[in-house]
Amino acid sequence: MFKRAFTSALAVAGVVATSLVAATPAHAVAFQTTAANLNIRSDAILSASVIKVLPGPTSVEVDCQKSGDSVTVPGRAATTWWAHLPAHGGYATVGYINTPGTKLPGVPDCPPDPEPPADDVTLADVQAMFGTRIANPSLVQTGLPSLNQAMRDANINTPYRKAAFLATLVHESRLEYNIREIGDTRLYGGRGYIQLTGDFNYGPAGRYFGIDLLGNPELARSLQWSAPIARWYWTVARNINPMADALNMGKVNAAIGYPAGAEDQRRCDSFKNAIRYLTGSVPGGIICTRPAAYAGDTSKLTRAQFDALGQTPGALG
CATH class of the missing domain: 1.10.530.10 (Lysozyme)
Incomplete structure (x- = not known):
């Protein structure tokens, strides 16, 4: 029996861009990115793998957002919020999305990540x-x-x-x-x-x-x-x-x-x-x-x- 403390599992792992469905859910909200080359990561943490680099600025659809690593963009307040871009299969920091606050308006929080199976190593x-x-x-x-x-x-x-x-x-x-x-x-x-x-x-x-x-x-x-x-x-x-x-x-x-x-x-x-x-x-x-x-x-x-x-x-x- 593991002596384990609670840790959340990461929901997105091992995904390649070519396997993603490009369709946008009906409830997604459109925003504009502000970066010339924006890293799309497999999760809302800076150490997560970069699954693609999105040229820009460009329009993106966001279906949910989740809290993760804090990112500070020059001229803006630090934000811990990351936008999930379903068409690109990953997350982008809200710091590089054109919005006045540190969290996107009108976008729901992503569902909580499931707990790992009982026998998984944490x-x-x-x-x-x-x-x-x-x-x-x-x-x-x-x-x-x-x-x-x-x-x-x-x-x-x-x-x-x-x-x-x-x-x-x-x-x-x-x-x-x-x-x-x-x-x-x-x-x-x-x-x-x-x-x-x-x-x-x-x-x-x-x-x-x-x-x-x-x-x-x-x-x-x-x-x-x-x-x-x-x-x-x-x-x-x-x-x-x-x-x-x-x-x-x-x-x-x-x-x-x-x-x-x-x-x-x-x-x-x-x-x-x-x-x-x-x-x-x-x-x-x-x-x-x-x-x-x-x-x-x-x-x-x-x-x-x-x-x-x-x-x-x-x-x-």
Whole structure:
């Protein structure tokens, strides 16, 4: 049972402009924007992903508005209100809409965001598990709906599996869906929750989802694809849930694909912290070190090659 505090779920996640219906609801109200290039975000917070940039000034239709991050535009009072633009599938700050006040007249408030499912991981949960490793809470919050969906899709549904998955991602990306590996200028360098790396991963992941990751590697750190790609790596490129079930964090780390070293213990400590939070105690039998066969960099191995490392010659199963 999670020790959770109330946090609201973000209602809009992983939406691309091409999938949006351009029709305007009958109750929408017309306004004029004031910016030459206005960011339309997936939610009413400044860390939410920019799903498109709207040229302008131009006319827009607004069907509702919600309170979010405060924005101050020169010459105007600060506003926390954001307009939902149904034709563009996202939110724009009221600060760049031509209106005399800080809230739009004649526009209803958006319905409250639904609470997350009971088993979903919240921002409060990951902060309790990992402390200061959660360096950008609002960005982590933006990605959690898609991350929780990926966990459901991957059957990451037990405390051990959740602890292994989240401990891995907090070390790979600080649980920030759009992170790029610092200083990595390679075309297929680390991106996203699980820091997808190498054409040997971008190619198969793209084929699995039917997208061109080789031609557009930046998709790997988009709100739409970052979490599904992490799920793909966890269950398709590798089969990591059974390793978590066995409390074998050493093998989990080997499956992620980096050479053995001090980082293994740091990740294992995070795994223990997560289990302690999720269950109230740390079980015996956690394995933090790797067998010798897994000590090297396994990142370029196929799943079959990785699985074969654990097979003893002549053994069955």
